[in-house]
Amino acid sequence: MKVKRTLNNNAAIATNHNGIDVLVMGPGVAFGKQPNDSLDMKKVEKTLFLKNESTMNKFTDLVIDVPMEQINIAERIINFAKMKIGKKFNEIIYVNLTDHIHMAIQRAKDGILLNNPMKWDIARFYPDEFAVGKKAVEVINNSEQVTLGDDEAAFIAIHFINAESEDSAQQNQAYEITKIIKKCESIVKDFFNTEFDEESLNYYRFITNLKFFAQRVLENKHYDDEEDADLLNTLEHRYAEPYKCAKKIKDFIFEKYNFTITSSELLYLTVHIRRLVKNL
Structure with a gap:
């Protein structure tokens, strides 16, 4: 490989045999090297190629200062x-x-x-x-x-x-997603005056559903499927308390995020809450 640009004594941008620029690192690998010099491959401990050019440039800048x-x-x-x-x-x-x-x-x-x-x-x-x-x-x-x-x-x-x-x-949303999950979980706990077995399968399903739900809220996206008003009407009567609890979540989401939960979203929330509290 040929040196294209030295970053410090231990890193350089080099061109490989395919003509692709890669980051090479290793103790002393770039010491005294000039552009177009050949690298001593015995000193190369690792190479890195990131497909995104902007990301590669950012990482290259980091390597200059980070040990x-x-x-x-x-x-x-x-x-x-x-x-x-x-x-x-x-x-x-x-x-x-x-x-x-x-x-x-x-x-x-x-x-x-x-x-x-x-x-x-x-x-x-x-x-x-x-x-x-x-x-x-x-x-x-x-x-x-x-x-x-x-x-x-x-x-x-x-x-x-x-x-x-x-x-x-979808990136940099983790804190807000966690806040939504925590608040929704609190709403269910307070509504049913209970705690949950966090090791149970139903709790895992509930939290997993909330993660994707929270992500959709933050991205202002809804399910693509058609709303099933008849099924929701059935659940409203058969699972009356879980449905009321899901409505409280709907009100919170609208008030806090100005996001209107569709009938489909409300249906899925009701089903997951029902699973979570069915043994109470």
């Missing part, structure tokens, strides 16, 4: 998340997570630890992403001799929640 060790930590966590969560991530995770880890380490070394008021809700509603955050904190603490905790694990989890969508319009 190699922290870039390795971010990549290690992303690879762990791919196995743990089993979803495809938007490429921007390489930029956002690397930058976040770098800043979090700097803050921790300056004695500044941020509180995350949503941490336990994130842990409940996004257990896999929170587990990734916990693993990230463990790796960072061991590698950088800092003492990050569950607040930071939740912040990191948010990056993965956001990166699970390829649609940029």
